[in-house]
Amino acid sequence: MSDYITMPEQRVPVIAACDVLVVGGGAAGMSAAIAAARQGADVILVERYGYLGGLASGGLIVLLLTLDDGDGHQIIAGQCQELVERLASRGACFYPPESDWGNYDEALVEKYRRWGLVWGSGPHRVRYSVAYDPEEFKYVANTWVGEAGVRLMYHRWASDVVFDDGAGAGTAPHPPAPSPRRGEGESNGEQTPATENRRSISHVVFTSKAGREAIRASCVIDTTGDGDVFTMAGESFEKEQIHPWLWFRMAGVQDVDAAQAGRGGFFFKTVKDGQVLMPWGAAERIERRIDATNPDDLTFAEVECRRMVMDEVDRLRAQVPGFEDAYLTDVALTLGVTESRRLNGAHTLVRDDVGTVFEDTIATTGHWTKYGAVYHIPYRSLLPQRVGNLLVAGRCISVDHRVHHATKEIPPAFATGEAAGVAAVQALRSSVGVEAVDVGTLQASLREAGAWLPEGGASS
Ligand SMILES: Cc1cc2nc3c(=O)[nH]c(=O)nc-3n(C[C@H](O)[C@H](O)[C@H](O)COP(=O)(O)OP(=O)(O)OC[C@H]3O[C@@H](n4cnc5c(N)ncnc54)[C@H](O)[C@@H]3O)c2cc1C
Structure with a gap:
């Protein structure tokens, strides 16, 4: 117009x-x-x-990726390190100790991967990355x-x-x-x-x-x-223009380790027992890219991503062992806008x-x-x-x-x-x-x- x-x-x-x-x-x-x-x-x-x-x-992007160079050396410190220490003093985060950074050990890598702390293509090493609770962060x-x-x-x-x-x-x-x-x-x-x-x-x-x-x-x-x-x-x-995401969390998952081993979904452990973080929000991408500075595009994405979240919640509960009694605790307050x-x-x-x-x-x-x-x-x-x-x-x-x-x-x-x-x-x-x-x-x-x-x- x-x-x-x-x-x-x-x-x-x-x-x-x-x-x-x-x-x-x-x-x-x-x-x-x-x-x-x-x-x-x-x-x-x-x-x-x-x-x-x-x-x-608010975006539920609750993973600090990363404070290291991928070779076992910390290269971001300052106030980000202080954030980690403030969260740690409240028992509100999880991360590998320094002695694990850069380690190729497969069992160790798998342990941290389950928290969302290892990404990309291998050969993998343990990173200095941190999972935390968003309400504690606020x-x-x-x-x-x-x-x-x-x-x-x-x-x-x-x-x-x-x-x-x-x-x-x-x-x-x-x-x-x-x-x-x-x-x-x-x-x-x-x-x-x-x-x-x-x-x-x-x-x-x-x-x-x-x-x-x-x-x-x-x-x-x-x-x-x-x-x-x-x-x-x-x-x-x-x-x-980007594909936006809407991250969410579910609780009431029985035996998160077993559920992850079953590979029926892509989700991570959180600092709360029985609660998991769903990165990306759904198994599939939203159908089209949006301009995140255009309110009409954002409206489209909010409605569509929320529908996809609910579809995924229903699928997990119906198909993935351990999720039978799981329930949605929170959906990100803001769309995941990468750029x-x-x-x-x-x-x-x-x-x-x-x-x-x-x-x-x-x-x-x-x-x-x-x-x-x-x-x-x-x-x-x-x-x-x-x-x-x-x-x-x-x-x-x-x-x-x-x-x-x-x-x-x-x-x-x-x-x-x-x-x-x-x-x-x-x-x-x-x-x-x-x-x-x-x-x-x-x-x-x-x-x-x-x-x-x-x-x-x-x-x-
Ligand atoms: C799907 C997805 C997955 C990601 N995964 C990871 C990950 O695993 N680990 C990681 O470290 N990073 C990840 N990122 C990247 C990371 O989350 C963000 O890029 C980072 O948090 C951006 O921080 P920022 O402060 O620059 O911007 P934002 O977090 O966007 O903060 C901008 C702030 O400004 C406010 N604001 C905006 N406009 C106005 C205005 N006009 N007036 C007043 N206030 C305003 C907003 O409300 C907001 O609080 C991911 C991002 C996305 C979208």
């Missing part, structure tokens, strides 16, 4: 101001907010729903951001940005769809602009049951997963970059299906090209489709979030745009905070 209305001008109350505004409270967002607050900044974290974690809790996350001094605001949906030259969303429109094809994804077709004359976001506008409200911020971090903020700010991006928009940032990390240590590496990740494949993520992959006070972290950073399979995972989302949080504070302290942050100092701060970074990198 090409019918439009013109909205009247509206006075929007500015309800708060802060140094660092983090938009989106998934793995990357909570990590960014905690990191920035620990550097002494006044931080607001805004999330559209009523819990933290995003896909890592509790730990609330407590953790509170301890860090982050101001948490739930139930607000970022809907506009305003620039410090007074321009609002009218000059930073949502790019018109559809866009030209580029490889498997789509691009909004913008040319790479020069990096000088960057604009600054002065406010982000949120919509809620209270109406429209603005928050003033010196620096903004986009951790919405879908890149909502960088899109509203007019940054260039690529967009993928949507990805920033076209100052650097796009591509598959051929595997193993390359950049001078501005700020995080490193292994690959959950490949042993020994390691990507070092440069700071430039978090950097937009037009806006001087915006950083991006989590699954929508600037990488290509294939590298995305590694960098989208929860541990690297924690790691890029942590880097963005520290970088934002450093930019403010130095009174420079995010593009001018001294990466040597950033790397030193990250190491000091416990993050793992490879040898080398910039010297400050």
